[in-house]
Amino acid sequence: MxxxxxxxxxxxxxxxxxxxxxxxxxxxxxxxxxxxxxxxHYEWAAAHLGVDATDLVVLSEGVDTPLGHSVGRWLYDAQARWSAEHAGAFVDRPAASETVPGAAGDMRAFHSATVVLPAGAVGPAPVVLRILSGAYGIEVELIGRSEDGGALPDVFGAFLRARRTVDSPYRLGAYRVSTNNRGLALGRWTPPAATRELLKLDASVWRTVDRSVHRVLELADDLKARGLGTSTGLLLVGPPGTGKTQLGTVVANELHGRTTVLVPGTYVTEHYLTELFDLAADLSPCLILMDDLDLIAGERGQTNPHRLREFLNVMDGGLADRSGVVVIASTNDHRKVDKAARRSSRFDTVIKMEPPVLEGRLAILERYLAWCDTALDLAAVARATDGATGADLKELVRTTVLDTNDDVTTDALLAQAAVGRWRSERPTAGQYL
Ligand SMILES: Nc1ncnc2c1ncn2[C@@H]1O[C@H](COP(=O)(O)OP(=O)(O)OP(=O)(O)O)[C@@H](O)[C@H]1O
Ligand SMILES: [Mg+2]
Structure with missing residues (x-):
């Protein structure tokens, strides 16, 4: 063969x-x-809705973590409320719940559950809502009777919109924004205590902050109602140590509890900018703090002007269609950012954070030596520290305290001022370490 x-x-x-x-x-x-x-599961829903399993309409939507948490939280509360008030609310067993970090503290939210809701809970007809969280995503399902089918998509859409916006448990809290495999994720952020009294900046800086941050966020609803723009971007430009990060922290403290504050990680700013702005608009009024734009917009030492411009343009578009969102961003790189930022209409305010002038240096020295009861000639120290930033002066005081064993004198401060590290040549823009 x-x-x-x-x-x-x-x-x-x-x-x-x-x-x-x-x-x-x-x-x-x-x-x-x-x-x-x-x-x-469907038969269970059908039985509770009083129809045959073949007479069901099922709508489903994959949602990100913040929306999933909001839906889970709403279901958790609704289940308790409706079970008490109406005999008709049930939760299919087993229902799993988790703790989520809301604005008002940690809260319980369903992670996976199926809840029967009587007429009036979500739209005019009784429905079953289901949330299902798995490794690949969170799914929300609305199961209704076919006889109500025509109205259900609108009911479902309105339900999800409310959970994402005004009713989100995240609204008016402060968060670090990171990512997971479903998109953005929020972790609670407690801004370090910081006040204007402790951060000595020129009064004009605070006036600008009041006008372009506080007023805008406070009047967000009014401005929106009148069709006026309610989004701004504030760009802080200046060398390291001039208080840019600290300014953001002060503002975050001032707005705490009245405005949502989002602090995105570098990866989010680079890859999820649109999602970030959508989330901010949903949770508005909202302040976004974007620190150290240089790290985002270019490698240290070799800032790429194209990437930076692209970033600013995305920001521009991001702010253009969203209201009640204010961005405070900071950068070291004067030359490149300035030009790009001016073109971008939405970074409408640029504050130059220069090393302080004589008066400013005096105020900063007084602030860091407020505890000291020795008579000191701080004006002399201020005169001897031309070019020093707030961070430099803080370091000068700190080193003097350590060197003199807490026995700070004008001479010791002046000696320290003579060797101050700001005297060494400043690196060129974009190359700060
Ligand atoms: N004007 C100031 N008054 C009081 N403290 C100041 C002032 N400027 C800076 N400092 C202090 O210096 C330190 C560094 O400030 P900060 O981190 O805000 O600088 P930065 O401008 O963000 O620097 P970088 O560009 O390196 O990020 C902080 O502890 C801050 O409190
Ligand atoms: Mg900083």
């Missing part, structure tokens, strides 16, 4: 048939394992 006696197709079939049969059997087994569960 030679090879030609075999039909190739037969050979292939002989080889693949067992494999295919095995696969089919595996799929069947898998279906058997899953089917009873989902059947039960």
């Amino acid at each position: 030679n090879m030609n006696d075999y039909d190739v197709t037969d050979v292939l079939a002989a080889v693949t048939q067992p494999a295919l049969e095995h696969l089919a059997a595996t799929i069947d087994r898998e279906f058997e394992r899953r089917e009873p569960r989902s059947t039960t």
